[in-house]
Amino acid sequence: MSTRLAKGGRLIDRSQPLAFTFNGKPMRGFAGDTLAAALLGGGKSLLGRSFKYHRPRGLVASGAEEPNVLVGLGRNARFEPDQRATTTELFSGLEATSQNHWPSLEFDVGEVNNLLYKFFPAGFYYKTFMKPRWAWKHLFEPIVRQAAGLGEAPKEADVDRYEQAYAYCDVLVAGGGVAGLAAALKAGREGRRVILCEMTANWGGRAPVDGGTIEGLSPEEWVKTALQALEGMENVRIMDRTMVSGLLDHGYAIAYQRVADHTPGDGRPRHRLWRIRAGITQVATGAIERPLAFAGNDIPGVMLASAVRDYIVNWAVSPGDRVVIVTNNDDAYRTALAVLDAGLTVPAIVDARVQASGPLVQAVRARGVAVLEGRGVAKVLGRKAVKGVEICAQAGEGGAIQTVECDCVAMSGGWSPVVHLWSHSGGKLNWDETAAMFRPDATRPPTGPEGLALAAVVGAANGNLTLDAIAAEAGIAAEVEAEAPLEPVWTMPAGASDALKFKSFLDYQNDVKVSDVQLAAREGYESVEHTKRYTTLGMASDQGKLSNINGLAILSETLGQPIPATGTTTFRPPYTPISFGAIAGEARGEIFQPLRKTPMHGWHEARGVHWEPVGLWRRPYTYPKAGESHREAVNREIVNTRTNVGLLDASTLGKILVKGPDAGKFLDMMYTNMMSTLPVGKCRYGLMCSDNGFLMDDGVVVRLSEDSWLCHTTSGGADRIHGHMEDWLQCEWWDWKVYTANLTEQYAQVAVVGPKARKLLENLGGMDVSKEALPFMTYKEGTLGGFPARVFRISFSGELSYEIAVPANMGLAFWEALNAAGEELGVMPYGTEALHVMRAEKGFIMIGDETDGTVIPQDLGLGWAISKKKADYLGKRAQERKAMVDPDRWLLVGLETLDGSVLPDGVYAPAEGHNANGQRNTQGRVTSTYYSPMLNKGIAMGLVKHGPARMGEVIDFLGDKGAVIKARIVDPVFYDKEGAKADV
């Protein structure tokens, strides 16, 4: 059992005890502890349940590579699942809960999966849940959802603050171990702008635990001196608790700073996401120890050898009284020395090598420890805790030679350089046969915009695993015990039986075993990327930290090919998970995205408007009065507009000025209509198509003067259409003399609509708005009530209508003046829903309703708006294609249900027969559908095969749950067919 040692612990402060809880039970640790150290020190070794088999799990590692002990932290609005205990700094009041078990950590019903392990092989889901088809949705998925997953998602909105920051530097150093500190010192002394990031709260990496001397100092003293020197340099920024999580295109690095995780609620932002553009990144991210694949290597108490000595040296935590060490290298003997120095016992060292004789081995032997050469672990005894190990010949099949009692197993399969950052943006790796590891190939680095390396790798990350090698690379002096070469061991024992391989875990987090990878290879998953997905090896937060090399070595062995031929999976950022809060930064709530407001926004809001989001704008949907439903309010607004007068805030309409000697020629290309011949002072409804022929926008074009046109666009389309125009002007017809300006926000625009619209404007006074002075589809500039105004006689409702633009800063005053002048006429504002109903009553199309990117103007009966005289316009050639002139295209019609009800939106009309997929054929669909208060019935528009030729025919539409709705094909103009009301 694990416990806190009476002495030692270089990172803890015993004068500062901290109280925290685990699963509600009070516990104590010390300042400087990680949550993992405090739990282990408090005697907890069973700390979680595995993902698939719900096997009891404990700590394997001491750092970011920990796969098992993910806990829920905090509660309510500060709850966060899946937090790694090894990277969580302890603070007073911390609340942690274990995950993935029911009803309790100690007794978990899900553990039944473990007994059924033979039925959960690789690809289990793919193989099992195929048939019957209905069962996935109704039976399997609910069960799998209940059983799978780790922590629970938080239920409340996060109350913490997050922020993002930008930084630029010549040299970014990722990692604050000896190699990183040395690289930062060198760049700093050269006067370069340096950012140095260390992901933990402590500097020096492994050196202070692993020992040796650097420039005559102990590692701890050297690290202190180096930090002091760096702090004295103005050109160096030092950040601890900051992980460089990704290194992306052109030297763009993401660094994740955990500002206040260890001091929650102190007012500082919890996390800060740094977006760093670095000239070069020095990757000094160290190496991670590999587990060994023997049966029962996941039982709580089996840990990485380096983690065992970290817990002892850093936090004075003993993982067990009797520690058996299993290794294929000399480095693990350092763990034996640390265990012995702490006064604990090493019953045996199981060394897979036939001969172990390096200086570290000799030092351990000299202290009376039995070193069993050529041996392996056949299996670990115990279920929720280690009770002992069965030892066998490494070369054999696992027949037990002896059993050794112990409560901790420290394993080491060698070390893998952390090459993630190097690989994120394309750095290549070489397989080092001697050291059995992938190391960065300096001749094939990730490159930046100049084609030069954007990263370099130093220290253990570069394959320099010993302190003297790290120092030599950095040009400084260091001494450390020499190590004899390791011997690669991928399965233990080499000829392990199937029964053993079923319990030899490669990926703890995803419960992937040696047997799974071998099965995947036998089933034909030969590519490492396929095997990864089939078995889930190295997926999720592991990202290949612990499992990668062992897994692909076993895959290579099974396929009978060398490891470099198998290669690695793709390393993807982030290195370890980062919080959604940090990714969102300050972009939440009201400032999630900018809100565009018309000059009259506040007026609408003060009247209790119901808003409709339109792009980034908010437009009034309707203005309900007290006690009125939205539907009632919309109907009132329509009836009032059609009988009296209504006001619409049309400021969001796009207004693009097109000016210049070639402006007419240009607009003839932009629109299907002829715009060059439009007389000054006249308005024309125009259609805009992409060069692929499909309708993309519409609006009224006004000729302001000989050389300028004002193009109205849809509210959502203004920026896009302006960009579209600029694209053609800059990239295709750059010799045409045309200028465009997007004036959308320069003008407030109001539609004054209804039989009494003229009377209202006459009340305001200032210009002649009579039919004679300002006929339908014309434009005049003048003053109205003292406001400088552009008045357009255009109508989207079929009523007598004026659209009036005034400078934006006068918009609100003008709107108020219109309301005052119209009071005696019963003026009311109306919103977008009334606008939609009125345009549908008139059979006017709406971009986005009648069009969906596959509709051409000819489909909508808009052939009259397509110029036959023009040699070319955008979309003309495309509209000549066979499919575009197919007589079977669906065409616009009006639709009326036989019972007067409102058709559901988007429903389809079935036709005879079935298509190749066994689905019913269709012959049409509804594109717009509303209740018309003027006609007191449902009206709709739709696209129907041969529609206009089938007037009067009744066809079926399919509603919810197979309901059949009969509708008659009619003329799409439902109201005032003659157009008498607009042209008065």
Place this chain on the structure above:
Amino acid sequence: MLTLTCPLCGATVEETELAPGGEAHLKRFGPGSSDAEFESYMFNRKNPKGVHFERWRHAYGCGKWFLAARDTVTWEVFGTYPAQTTEPPADLVAKIKAKRPTWEGYK
């Protein structure tokens, strides 16, 4: 995230300031062209592994379109130049040839 230098305003900017516009130096085919010509203009794209010419707009800056020559594998940017041209500048082509001797040219 790429960085590109806008040849019009001279600023080296991040990808988030730019809007992509696909392959550069397409020749437009309008009325009178054959189906094959129109298809190649509207739909067929090179998508090379290696040297590629692209359209970019400095959308959140000067608003101008420009063209860029880039390696789609290494992200090396050989150069950017104004959009008002039907083919890449000769000096840029020479520079790319020197760096990528096996490159078969932009056509």
